[in-house]
Amino acid sequence: MRKTYCFLQFFLISLLLAVPTVQAQKVGLVLSGGGAKGLAHVGVLKVLEKNRIPIDYIVGTSMGAIVGAMYAAGYSPREIEEIVLKPEFQNWVSGEPLEGKVYNYYDGDYNPAALHLRLAIDSTLKARVTPKLVDDVTLNYVLATMLAPAGAISGYDFNKLLVPYRSVASEVFTRERVVQRSGSLSDAVRNSMAFPLAFRPIRQQDGRYLFDGAVVDNFPTGVMREEFKPDIMIGVNVGDVAFNKYPKGKDDALLTSTLLFLGSNVADTASVGRNGIFIQPNLEGITAADFNKVKQLVNLGQQATERKLELLLTRIERREDTLALQQRRRAFQERAPKPDFKQITVQGVPKQQQEFVRRFFQRTGSSYSPGDVEEGYYRLVNNDFFNNVYPRVRYDSKLEGYELNLDARQNSNLTTDLGVLLSSRSMSNFYLGGAYRYLNRYLYTIKANATIGRFYNGAQGSFRVSVPGRAPLYFEPTVTFNNFNYQDTGGLLGSTAQNTQLQQRDLKTYLQIGYSPNYRSRYILSGGVFTSRDRFANTNEISSGAELDQNRLDGLTAALQFQRNSLNRRQYAVSGRRADFSFRGILAEEDYSPGSTANGLNGRTKDHKWVQARAYTEQYFTFHKVDSVGRRVHAWGYTIDAVATTQGSFATYRSSLTSAPAFLPLPDSRTQFLDRYRGTAYAAVGLKYIKAIVGSLEWRTEAYVHTLFRPWERENDNPLLPRRGPTVSRPYLTAMTGLVYQTPVGPAALQFIHYDDPDHQFGVFAHIGYVLFRERALD
Secondary structure, eight states: OHHHHHHHHHHHHHHHHHHHHHHTOOEEEEEOOOGGGGGHHHHHHHHHHHTTOOOOEEEEETHHHHHHHHHHTTOOHHHHHHHHHSHHHHHHHHTOOOTTOOOTTSOOSOOOOSEEEEEEEOTTSOEEEEOOOOOOHHHHHHHHHHHHHHHHHHTTBGGGSSSOEEEEEEETTTTEEEEEOBSOHHHHHHHHTOOTTTSOOEEOTTSOEEEEGGGTOSSOHHHHHHHHOOSEEEEEOOSOBOOSSOOTTTHHHHHHHOSHHHHSOOBOTTTTOTTOEEEOOOOTTOOTTOTTOHHHHHHHHHHHHHHTHHHHHHHOOOOOOHHHHHHHHHHHHHTSOOOOEEEEEEESSOHHHHHHHHTTOOOBTTBBOHHHHHHHHHHHHTSTTOOEEEEEEEEETTTTEEEEEEEEEOOOSEEEEEEEEEESSSOOEEEEEEEEEEESSSEEEEEEEEEEESSEEEEEEEEEEEEOSSSOEEEEEEEEEEEEEGGGOOGGGOOOHHHHSEEEEEEEEEEEEEEOSSSSEEEEEEEEEEEEEEEEOSSSOOOTTOOOEEEEEEEEEEEEEEEEEOOSSSSSOOSEEEEEEEEEEEEEEEEEEOOTTSTTOOOEEEEEEEEEEEEEEEEEEEEEEEETTEEEEEEEEEEEEEEEEOOOOOSSHHHHHHTSOBOOOSGGGGGOOOGGGBOSEEEEEEEEEEEEEETTEEEEEEEEEEEEBSOEEEOSSOTTSEEEOOSBOOOEEEEEEEEEEEETTEEEEEEEEEOSSTTSSEEEEEEESOOOOOOOTTO
């Protein structure tokens, strides 16, 4: 009995000693970098939490730092998955502007430039080109606001987050690893993902630039061991691993599939330790840029973790109480201060420029609401002058509210725009533009641009003064020149002599005063002088030596416009909305000189005055489908366009048409002169359907119906003279179907087109680049 008692006593003591060991077992999770492939970490977190496997510490690099920070900040795996599956997430990582966040205060007019170069001139007058990186303005703001509550709760100590956390960055010039333990959580994340030639680095408070931790330590198991000393380590690697021997036969594919293989530190699979668990999702065929494959990547992370689940449950005996974790997460989030912003501060620019920046932010009462801050931020960053605006959100206990600090760097006083249009018809052209910006109390912008081609030549110069504030205004005197020559645009559509022997030229000098009440809309009051000259033939057959008629119009014009634009593309949009309502008055003198096809008509001079109203709206309804290939988009859209004027007849039927408004539903339409698409009043509706086929390749179909009111027709007695037709014409059908592919130099399109015109019924049109032209004097 004595021996039995001693044995039981020893057994109980051993059991009691063992229980605390299990309970005290600490688990560290290491998440590697890998660009888009890091989205697989979300699937790993889902499986770990579902099976009650505890996570006591997190260390991450690059995308691993982002996913890890969100988890440490109190976001559940399901909440993180919902965030990355949102369509907006694609805009964050690609740099595309969010729908509705395009601020028309600066540049509301589209130009055909495909390449936009930012130049900086130093004190020695040397210019340097700022490399084209992913536009990070949206990503920076989302990270700053999304992680701000957790930073305030933790007092900016990463040990006091819901899960103690470390982010790994690098000091690229010394190749030193930088472990981030405190400070701004969004800064720590953003520093860790600043991969060279992709995302720009952020200047630190001490003046240094930090880069992606993948450069020196893409799988930071050593940081986990040094910082937290966990009992067991789970390492998830979505980056590259070192090969035991040179991968012959695979080397070309590896080099072309990802830049990370060249620029990042590869993973040591044994670094998790003898009792650790190494998880490597099967990401073959997926690159660091495949952010559109979110669902697939999350699933691959889940599958990889489930394959190691038995080992995980065996080696990690401790279990997390699911209910307790949810309560702890909720209690952590509830400690977040109320989202009131008390102060806006600016650094990085001189004092006068700081005041200019602050004037974009308007208070609601005694505080700035989140909406006030968001609108002011997007108003500010839409301008190239500040292309390095970085937001920091920090809670100030003395102010009892948040402070927004803007690190605004002037980096683009000079910009250059380049564009090329290549077409299947004789309308190819080259576009060159430049702008110089100077900021003192106001922002002064000088711009000039020119287009050179056979069909179209044009130029524009302007000087803008931008005045931000509660009522942001701009004043812009502008000179615009247009010259259209329809002689060489017949192409596959066929043509008649009177539609090809046509030249239109106009020059307009005017002043615009613009007011932008929010970042989507603007009101424009404009007025100026103009002169236009139309040269044309009156018959279908003319000799090579024929002299063209000339109709010249000189006068004054003034207009009031409302514009709203959130389209996601300059051409071939698939989301967003555009609206344009205008009212214009014209006072002009017509001077007609007959040519050799005028058949005895006399020249004349006549005064004209008329008013013109136009209403245009275009909107898209976008649907996203996520499958194993990635995110596919299809969209429906509609267009409504209506014009009404009191414009009277001109000297001839042709001059009455050349001076009348035109319905131009397709990019190709501006290059065709179609009688049935011009008149003093018309109404049109259109439907569009866009379906993504693969990658950036889309199938696009559009159909329009328009009708003319009291259209111009030829006089029965003299077909050279105009007369009014029936009150309402029959409906005219326009249709287009074709393929569109978004290239780095603009859209590439192949289109099959039908116009309801006897001389232009069917045709094929192909182009690469933007088919965009400046507005004419009376548009």
